[in-house]
Amino acid sequence: MTQKSGVKEQAKDILEETLDREAVIVLARISEEMQLLFKAHPEPAREDVERIVTGFFLETGKSEQFIDDWLKTSEEYSRNRGLSEQDQPKAMLSDLGVFRFMSFLKDKGLTDDQITIVLTGAVQQAASGDQQE
Numbered sequence: 001m002t003q004k005s006g007v008k009e010q011a012k013d014i015l016e017e018t019l020d021r022e023a024v025i026v027l028a029r030i031s032e033e034m035q036l037l038f039k040a041h042p043e044p045a046r047e048d049v050e051r052i053v054t055g056f057f058l059e060t061g062k063s064e065q066f067i068d069d070w071l072k073t074s075e076e077y078s079r080n081r082g083l084s085e086q087d088q089p090k091a092m093l094s095d096l097g098v099f100r101f102m103s104f105l106k107d108k109g110l111t112d113d114q115i116t117i118v119l120t121g122a123v124q125q126a127a128s129g130d131q132q133e
Contacts, residue, residue, distance in 0.1 A: 011121025014114050023108055030104065034097035041093065049089045053096055070099075 015024070041048050050071060057067045071092070078091035098119065105115045 007117060008121045008124055011118045011125075014110065014118055018110055018114070019108060023104075026104060027101065030097070030100050034093075034100070037093060038090075043086075044089045044093055046089045046092075049092045049096075052093065056096065056100075 015027075019027075037052060041052070044052075053071060053074075054067050057070065062070075074092040074095040075088060077095065078088040081091070083091050101119065101122070102115055105118060110118070
């Protein structure tokens with residue numbers, strides 16, 4: 001338990017040291033947008049995920065090749081994690097959220113190690129929040 005608290009504290013420290021208030025607001029907005037996507041699509045079909053991911057990346061100026069590669073990589077990753085075909089689209093949608101967080105943090109100058117700590121802390125925070133409900 002101390003280990004988990006340690007990672008959450010490290011994550012909090014990294015965010016407080018490296019991000020300004022505007023960046024924290026952007027991260028909260030990404031989180032809210034992803035929550036809304038999951039509410040709107042609690043059991044998304046593969047086609048839903050393709051449409052959502054394609055729309056997001058086209059809006060951010062990514063190429064069709066990038067989008068195709070991203071979808072294939074995410075699908076392959078979810079398969080490698082042993083997820084059923086039914087669970088893969090949901091995992092891919094989750095990957096979009098992780099990608100958005102990682103890209104934003106990288107743009108803000110965080111190192112890969114810092115990003116890993118922040119994401120691990122966020123996952124642990126979400127898991128402990130789920131247990132409290």
